[in-house]
Amino acid sequence: MNLNMHFKCLFIQSDGACMKLWGRDFGKAVVVGGLLLASALAAVDALAAKRDFEMNIEDTRITLVEKQQFHTFAYAGQVPGPLFYVDEGDEITVNVNNMTALPHTIHWHGMLQRGTWKNDGVPGVTQDAIKPGDSFTYKFIAEPSGTMWYHCHVNVNEHVTLRGMWGPFIVRPKKPTALEKTVTKEYVLMLSDWDSKWAAKPGFGGVPGDNYDYFTINGKSYPDTQPIRVKKGDVVRLRLIGAGDLVHSIHMHGHVSIIAFKDGFPLVNPIRGDTVLVGPGERYDVIFTADNPGRWMIHDHVDTHTMNGDRPMGGIMTTIEYDEIRNDENWYEWKGKKFTPNFYYEESLKKGPGIYTNDVFKGQAIQ
Amino acid sequence: MNLNMHFKCLFIQSDGACMKLWGRDFGKAVVVGGLLLASALAAVDALAAKRDFEMNIEDTRITLVEKQQFHTFAYAGQVPGPLFYVDEGDEITVNVNNMTALPHTIHWHGMLQRGTWKNDGVPGVTQDAIKPGDSFTYKFIAEPSGTMWYHCHVNVNEHVTLRGMWGPFIVRPKKPTALEKTVTKEYVLMLSDWDSKWAAKPGFGGVPGDNYDYFTINGKSYPDTQPIRVKKGDVVRLRLIGAGDLVHSIHMHGHVSIIAFKDGFPLVNPIRGDTVLVGPGERYDVIFTADNPGRWMIHDHVDTHTMNGDRPMGGIMTTIEYDEIRNDENWYEWKGKKFTPNFYYEESLKKGPGIYTNDVFKGQAIQ
């Protein structure tokens, strides 16, 4: 789809999105792109206060697993959308260009929008939906801190559930808790459900009676997910985000899960367990100490969510691999698997605040 | 349906229900009805200890939204049923007259029924079901305090899920928590699910394979719900009640939700968040400070629960409107909406303990 859009963009990235970034004091644009982006962002981190991003909504074909594709309306042409990793109090400006044939918005789920309610992204309530070919600029302060996300608020039954219109929005706190200060590695896991019968029918679907038959972490189903790689001694934070229509019951093997944050807020008394129920819209941050070298599953314990269509042992499932363990047993399904880093935005999150696109999640543009 | 019932009623209200009310010491009936009811109840509040109510179960046609009607077995001809707002320790007497063609009971969900187990309302376990044309008197002490509810316990899969046989039962505590003492406005939100194919088939439905396609707050779907109107500085309590068959994930925009009570009991450490998962039978009291003037959504984040049949943006959804904000933007869907107060029993709850019928929820009698 080519709507022949015209909008001002100083720094066009390889993916067609437009990125601008200002440091707090010197107001100087930093041209960034690809791998350079990370270090650039890390470098200006301490100063960054204004974060400016330009994002297209694009008809995009993504692959859930193997041959199962889906027509999405993807933010910056990727599912999940770009990672917003910002500091509490940062001024966020996002100009959104709707390149699709249907109206959209962005709701910044969890952001308080103090004094900026018209930036809350609800069609018919806080703004008129962004029409095809139109743009809209959201401007707000990143508050409160924690694991947040963003998604379209138009026809959510289709656009959020079936069209991949969501991405992570992580706000680094001014005053981290003692527990989160110990974290050495962070991962974002967005959980979603899909009904394949609507895969090629944008503008339709997400109706009562739908039958979800694909289930994804960050838009991919096992075995097309990636392992979570840790080493002994790591303190790992999993940022679980319920981005779909169903409840997911995430079970981790071999470790004590500490449920430490709900919807971004620290629990006064974190809850220990091995399974955490994540409802639509909810976020839970689970922290565990990697003290048990081995190879472990983490998966949805809703058993039918570990399927790809009618084929068992897929869906919301991945492994935790320790560096200390060889993965060469013949029976390891992922023996010799090609590893693609940053599938959980773990590399981006190491680099500090910034707005990160991710080629891992790019789909194919649908003209 | 007219079963030509005969029962004793001293004070028949306009709606056909029969109400009696005694003060604690003088045992004198207070004749009440319509709007006078409220102030009368408020007046005797300090003394009231015995609360006596007569309630019919009636075949009643209610409208969920627009043209979607449903045949219910309504308590006092309304869905939800009358609000019981009583003090902890009050003696409750309810005489129930079954005017329908099917057996029913009332279970007072959450009431401990200490020493009164035969008033618990379970057919075949604590009583014989109330046959068509028969009556039954429930008598028990209101204990413990908190957000409770009542519902039929016969064929719950149909009568509770599809026939609207539920209402709120709020018990004011003798010793309120510090947090709840700060509350300035209270709202009851009962969440339910419906399958339209059974709308006109009383006695049938609520079976495995059913496909819920309507979703309601207090028996209505957006846009036939009402806004929650607050002013800056209010401390608002939402009493969420899972009255249906599904889990609902209630998300509020623009505010920090404090999940303060579960099933009526205060949490030792209230949980902050923006989304609360409400399972069938559960209640959560969410308290928030109205500190952010604007217009905000509150809705189910199960995306398909924001539909009316196959039409998006309906279901379990409403707005929070601040007095400080004009609602005249052309794009506000509810611009010029006629406001019907007391949709959340917010006016009744202001008046103090009493038993409140509500014309807002009245349906049409089915003869």
Add this chain to the structure above:
Amino acid sequence: MNLNMHFKCLFIQSDGACMKLWGRDFGKAVVVGGLLLASALAAVDALAAKRDFEMNIEDTRITLVEKQQFHTFAYAGQVPGPLFYVDEGDEITVNVNNMTALPHTIHWHGMLQRGTWKNDGVPGVTQDAIKPGDSFTYKFIAEPSGTMWYHCHVNVNEHVTLRGMWGPFIVRPKKPTALEKTVTKEYVLMLSDWDSKWAAKPGFGGVPGDNYDYFTINGKSYPDTQPIRVKKGDVVRLRLIGAGDLVHSIHMHGHVSIIAFKDGFPLVNPIRGDTVLVGPGERYDVIFTADNPGRWMIHDHVDTHTMNGDRPMGGIMTTIEYDEIRNDENWYEWKGKKFTPNFYYEESLKKGPGIYTNDVFKGQAIQ
């Protein structure tokens, strides 16, 4: 099905399983079987540290309720499987013999498997699945304490959801909490869902679009469940285990439920309520004081989970009967019911640690 298996078993029980038990110091086999098992186990409790069990997986026909049967792959020919009630720190050895025609494993859900990750029971990740006719020995330390369970990890959508491949694994803590020390009676309730259309089709089912129509506690639906019998003054612990594919909302009448443990771990601040939402894989230990003689329901508040097929008032439902109350009212559905003890492993749990088979749960071998 007769695979004509050959394996070493010194002490074959009447049920075809093979049991061995060693005391801590003397390494002497204790021949146990049937009712003698219990006292034998209780006697060696203080010394027992190594617990050795041999368990077949067998094609077994069980009856959910009335005439509804189901083809399962049952551990030791029963659903739920044998109770493992062990002490924290015990060395567990289980030799599993797969007598069915499909591959299986056992995952010890909640066990940390410190240093023993290849005993975690995940096919393709920690081991090769146990092929038909093959055996596998699991060896691990019972850690941490609490309400755990075990289940197959092959094609969980079918094997766990539809084929009864699960059982309770209770680890007695070295340092019990003050609250659990007060407990006088304990009950295990494993919650499951079934789709009857797959009842006679082993190797198939558990796919998107399935329609669960039977719902069980410990493999049985009301009225084929058993009452929970208490006396005034008891402190009762219900160990709720989400063993199926759906979320269950367990509501208890007449008592304050204290949600005291999640996934085996004590909550710092137990949560009071009357309803607890149990997701797949989760466990909640609910403790209540039996201070209110009467006859009370405990049931799933997902209304359609109280059905047997299309017939209401079945499924996940039972009563709590007080010794102080006569059960002779004509309208009591279970008046004159034949009581079968140990349906909740309550008798086994009284006897202290041990590994308990249970004739209550035995099905018929399918040749």
